[in-house]
Amino acid sequence: MKEIFSRGAPPAPAALAAKVRTLAPSMTRSMQRVAEAVAGDPAGCAALTVTGLAELTGTSEATVVRTARLLGYPGYRDLRLALAGLAAHQQSGRAPAVTADIAVDDPIADVVAKLAHDEQQTLADTAAGLDTVQLGAAVTVLAAARRVDVYGVGASGLVAQDLTQKLLRIGLIAHAHSDPHLAVTNAVQLRAKDVAIAITHSGSTGDVIEPLRVAFDHGATTIAITGRPDGPVAQYADHILTTSTARESELRPAAMSSRTSQLLVVDCLFIGVAQRTYERAAPALSASYEALAHRHSPRSAAR
Amino acid sequence: MKEIFSRGAPPAPAALAAKVRTLAPSMTRSMQRVAEAVAGDPAGCAALTVTGLAELTGTSEATVVRTARLLGYPGYRDLRLALAGLAAHQQSGRAPAVTADIAVDDPIADVVAKLAHDEQQTLADTAAGLDTVQLGAAVTVLAAARRVDVYGVGASGLVAQDLTQKLLRIGLIAHAHSDPHLAVTNAVQLRAKDVAIAITHSGSTGDVIEPLRVAFDHGATTIAITGRPDGPVAQYADHILTTSTARESELRPAAMSSRTSQLLVVDCLFIGVAQRTYERAAPALSASYEALAHRHSPRSAAR
DNA sequence: CCCGGAACGAAAATATCTTTCATAGCGTGA
DNA sequence: TCACGCTATGAAAGATATTTTCGTTCCGGG
Numbered sequence: 001m002k003e004i005f006s007r008g009a010p011p012a013p014a015a016l017a018a019k020v021r022t023l024a025p026s027m028t029r030s031m032q033r034v035a036e037a038v039a040g041d042p043a044g045c046a047a048l049t050v051t052g053l054a055e056l057t058g059t060s061e062a063t064v065v066r067t068a069r070l071l072g073y074p075g076y077r078d079l080r081l082a083l084a085g086l087a088a089h090q091q092s093g094r095a096p097a098v099t100a101d102i103a104v105d106d107p108i109a110d111v112v113a114k115l116a117h118d119e120q121q122t123l124a125d126t127a128a129g130l131d132t133v134q135l136g137a138a139v140t141v142l143a144a145a146r147r148v149d150v151y152g153v154g155a156s157g158l159v160a161q162d163l164t165q166k167l168l169r170i171g172l173i174a175h176a177h178s179d180p181h182l183a184v185t186n187a188v189q190l191r192a193k194d195v196a197i198a199i200t201h202s203g204s205t206g207d208v209i210e211p212l213r214v215a216f217d218h219g220a221t222t223i224a225i226t227g228r229p230d231g232p233v234a235q236y237a238d239h240i241l242t243t244s245t246a247r248e249s250e251l252r253p254a255a256m257s258s259r260t261s262q263l264l265v266v267d268c269l270f271i272g273v274a275q276r277t278y279e280r281a282a283p284a285l286s287a288s289y290e291a292l293a294h295r296h297s298p299r300s301a302a303r
Numbered sequence: 304m305k306e307i308f309s310r311g312a313p314p315a316p317a318a319l320a321a322k323v324r325t326l327a328p329s330m331t332r333s334m335q336r337v338a339e340a341v342a343g344d345p346a347g348c349a350a351l352t353v354t355g356l357a358e359l360t361g362t363s364e365a366t367v368v369r370t371a372r373l374l375g376y377p378g379y380r381d382l383r384l385a386l387a388g389l390a391a392h393q394q395s396g397r398a399p400a401v402t403a404d405i406a407v408d409d410p411i412a413d414v415v416a417k418l419a420h421d422e423q424q425t426l427a428d429t430a431a432g433l434d435t436v437q438l439g440a441a442v443t444v445l446a447a448a449r450r451v452d453v454y455g456v457g458a459s460g461l462v463a464q465d466l467t468q469k470l471l472r473i474g475l476i477a478h479a480h481s482d483p484h485l486a487v488t489n490a491v492q493l494r495a496k497d498v499a500i501a502i503t504h505s506g507s508t509g510d511v512i513e514p515l516r517v518a519f520d521h522g523a524t525t526i527a528i529t530g531r532p533d534g535p536v537a538q539y540a541d542h543i544l545t546t547s548t549a550r551e552s553e554l555r556p557a558a559m560s561s562r563t564s565q566l567l568v569v570d571c572l573f574i575g576v577a578q579r580t581y582e583r584a585a586p587a588l589s590a591s592y593e594a595l596a597h598r599h600s601p602r603s604a605a606r
Numbered sequence: 607c608c609c610g611g612a613a614c615g616a617a618a619a620t621a622t623c624t625t626t627c628a629t630a631g632c633g634t635g636a
Numbered sequence: 637t638c639a640c641g642c643t644a645t646g647a648a649a650g651a652t653a654t655t656t657t658c659g660t661t662c663c664g665g666g
Contacts (some may be wrong), residue, residue, distance in 0.1 A: 028644055046384060050623055060646040065624060076623065077653090081349060084384040102574060104581050108442065109435045111574050116430035116567060120423045127419035132412045139411065155468065158461045159444025161560070165458065211373060253588065256570060259465070263566075264419060267559060271414050278407050285556065315628055353654055363615040368655060379654065380622090 016042065016071070016086055018125030021245045023070055026230045030059040036069040038079070043087035050076045102252055118246060119260045125244035126261040130268070138239045139272035142167075142220045145195040148174040149215065151183050152199035159225075159262040160199050166270040169288050172282035183211035190220035197223045201243065201258035205229020212236045225265050227258055240267050282288045318387060319345065319374070326373055333362040337370040341382070346390035353379045405555055421555070422563045426549035429564040433571070441542045442575035445470075445526045448498040451477040452518065454486050454511045455502035462528075462565040463502050469573040472591045473584035486514035493523035500526045504546065504561035506534020515539045528568050530561055544568050 020039040024032055034057045038045050045053055050061045053076075057064070068079035071209055102114050142148065148167055152160030157178035167174035177183035190196060196215030200208045204227040216222045216236040224237035227245045243265055246257035272279040305307040323342040327335055337360045341348050348356055351363045356379075360367070361591045405417050445451065451470055455463030460481035462586035470477035480486035493499060499518030503511045506529040519539040527540035530548045537543055577584040 030645065049621085051621095054646090061623075062625080062646060063644090066645095081384070081387040084387040088392050090561065104578050106578070108439045108571075108575055111471030112430050112433055112435065112438070112571050115570050115574065116426045119570075120426050120565060123419045123426075124422050127415050130415055137409045148480070155465070156466050158468075162458070162461050165461075251409070252574065259566070260563075264422060265564070267412075267418050267422075268415050270553065271418065275407050275409070275414070281561055333614065352652085354652095357615090364654070365615060366613090369614095549666080 001179050016082070018129050018244050019071060020228060021125075022129060022229070022242060024245075027067070027070060028056070030063045031067045031070065033057045034059060034064050035071070038067070038071075038083065039177065042083045046080055046083035046087050047082075068184065115252075118252070118257060122246045122257045122260045123264055125246070126264050129242055129244055130265065131240075131242065132242055134187065134239050135265075135268060135272065136268060138223050138241060139276060141195055141223070141239070142172070142173045142269065142273045143276035144193070145172065145221075146193045147190070148172055148195045148197065149183070149186055149190060149211070149220075150176045150197045150199065151178075151211045152176065153178050153180070153205060153207050154197040154254075155251060155259050156201060156205075156208070156262065159259060159266055160197075162263065163197070163266045164201075166266070167273070169285060170270075170274050170277065171284040172273070177209040177211065180207035183207075184214050187214035188218060189218075190215045190218050191222075194220040195223065196220045197225065198233055198237070199262060200231075200233055201227045201245075201262070203228030203233045205233075208232045209236065217257055225262055228259070241269075305472050313363055319385070322374060330370070330373065333360070333366045334370045334373065336360040337362060337367050338374070341370070341386065345386045349386035349390050351382055357523075418555075421560060425547055425563045426558045426567055432545055432547055433568065434543075434545065437542050437544055438568075438571060438575065441526050441544060441572060442579060444498055444526075444542070445475070445572065446579035447496070447574045448475065449496045449525075450493070451475055451498045451500065452486070452489055452493060452514070452523075453479045453500045453502065454481075454514045455479065456481050456483070456508060456510050458559075458562050459502040459504060459508075459511070459565065461469065462562060462569055463500075465566065466500070466502075466569045466572065469569070470576070472588060473573075473577050473580065474587040475576070480514065483510035483513060486510075487517050490514040490517035490523075491521060493518045493521050495522045495524075497523040498501045498526065499523045500528065501536055501540070502565060503534075504530045504548075504565070506531030506536045508536075512536050512539065528565055530564070545570075 019037045020035045021222065024035060027035060034053065037053065037057050045056075048056065050064050054064050065076050067130045068076045071079060073079040102111060106114070114284050147227045148164075150160040150164050152158075155175070160176040160178065164174045164176040173187065177186060187196060187239060194215070196212055198208045198212040203224075209232055212224065212233065213236045216238075221239075222237050223239045223241065224233045226233050227243045228234075229240050229242045243258060243261035246261075274285070316347045316377045319341045319519060324339045327338065330338060337426045339354065340356065340360050351359065351442065353367050354589040357364045357367050368379050371379045374382060375383065376382040377456065405414055409417070451467075453467050455461075460479070463481065465478040467477045467479040480489060490499060497518070499515055501511045501515040506527075512535055515525055515536065516539045519541075524542075525540050526544065528544045528546060529536050531537075532543045532545045546568055548561065548564075577588070
């Protein structure tokens with residue numbers, strides 16, 4: 001039997017470090033060593049042959065090839081080529097760094113700087129890692145959807161609500177569910193032409209996967225927004241949108257950066273759908289804007 | 304006898320076309336064909352093997368290798384690597400004018416790039432505009448708060464919930480209110496040592512200002528997170544945290560970028576409070592992490 | 607017309623990459 | 637605790653790609 005690791009992911013342009021982070025959890029120890037070396041010194045690795053890299057990381061050629069596959073390349077040769085490109089790339093750029101972790105005794109100004117920097121990084125990684133083909137497909141089905149259900153619990157629940165609010169604004173029928181029971185109850189109603197979206201960073205949140213499965217089984221088109229494109233949630237997803245996984249620290253739980261990443265994806269979906277349904281979306285948008293204007297005190301602020 | 308062509312020249316960084324022109328006169332006919340192909344389409348050639356390139360140019364592998372040597376590389380392999388780098392380089396050159404507004408007919412990839420860029424910009428602006436003194440003061444009162452109420456409606460309502468979720472995680476007593484009536488009802492209960500936070504981009508959302516006023520009148524410490532530090536909400540705020548206002552466009556309503564900005568402020572508050580109350584926050588954080596671990600299916604993803 | 611020498615490519619030799627396969631190790635459940 | 641099954645892993649075989657070797661061809665001048 002042939003070993004097939006390749007996750008649909010395309011050859012990847014840049015942001016390899018981000019991809020490594022995303023895929024790291026699904027890697028074995030040895031593969032992680034290789035991935036680490038590659039992410040840490042792209043230029044250096046580009047100069048190495050499979051054997052060289054295998055020795056450097058204390059593994060075997062086979063493992064190196066496996067890692068390359070997992071990262072989305074047909075083989076080591078192609079990874080190496082990409083590495084060379086990336087090296088040339090970053091050589092031109094620069095890189096000072098606010099990269100340090102946030103510490104307990106950081107002055108507040110540093111916290112602001114570091115947080116802002118981290119979130120910017122998360123955005124960049126997400127944008128780089130987002131599969132535009134999948135995104136386009138997701139937008140297409142959403143634009144034609146009769147009804148949209150969005151599942152998310154915890155922090156992702158808020159993202160689900162955000163998406164729902166946005167879709168409602170442009171005239172779609174959308175609901176967010178954070179109650180797993182109600183979610184399943186509603187999922188049963190879905191059928192073709194309907195869309196179900198699951199949002200989960202871990203990719204293995206049962207409370208979110210279950211309703212997605214039900215929707216999937218009932219013939220709805222399903223979309224997963226997750227940081228683990230190889231997680232259980234993927235089984236029931238027609239389209240997978242990958243969010244990035246930033247390094248986390250004690251003070252900065254993963255949930256925090258995943259939210260930033262998820263929201264970017266959500267925004268992309270929203271804009272995409274708004275574009276596709278512009279005729280309907282534009283009036284709906286201004287209508288909701290008008291309606292809200294009255295909710296602000298008349299002598300609205302100091303001009 | 305070995306064939307030695309190499310002209311002292313080192314591996315060459317970029318400007319390959321120039322080198323080709325310089326060396327052309329000293330090349331034989333077949334070598335010129337190869338050099339031409341390479342200079343004409345670096346990216347394309349980088350994808351080819353020696354044999355491929357030999358066929359493409361109607362020559363032999365040996366000739367290709369000779370050409371690579373003449374250009375200063377140890378062999379074809381290295382030329383190819385350099386080619387890949389060069390290709391990546393010139394590709395990055397043509398960025399999709401990322402600063403432009405998002406248009407109805409933008410391809411999806413551009414939308415992603417532009418959105419990511421805009422949000423990054425928003426983050427930078429927010430970080431730059433945030434008054435660390437005010438932030439520090441807000442953190443101080445939050446860290447000592449007996450109870451925290453957060454008001455926000457619409458998109459800001461989700462931010463309010465986000466903040467609440469985070470504060471709860473580190474052991475504070477916090478509630479988010481998006482129902483103005485209930486908000487006021489609760490605000491009446493507040494007194495000194497309690498904190499009320501209003502989140503409103505416009506700074507003039509009556510539904511949010513009203514409960515803040517009530518809390519203020521009852522002696523609670525009040526904080527406003529707003530894009531209009533001079534708006535009506537400021538009257539009742541002891542501390543004002545300013546969010547940035549990014550330019551908006553038809554497809555990208557203000558609510559969208561204000562959210563990014565608000566969330567950064569919220570994160571800063573959270574981290575700040577977590578630092579100040581580290582003794583209590585750290586265990587609470589890991590406890591909530593532990594508790595959630597069980598909500599994920601055990602066979603979490605591949606591996 | 608013949609000769610010397612450079613240009614060139616076919617094919618051998620080598621290096622590199624990929625696949626196969628057997629084994630060691632690890633977690634799981636009895 | 638121990639056996640079991642399954643995954644991870646590297647050694648080595650197998651396939652490709654690259655480099656080298658070497659003979660042939662093609663020219664230009666005697």
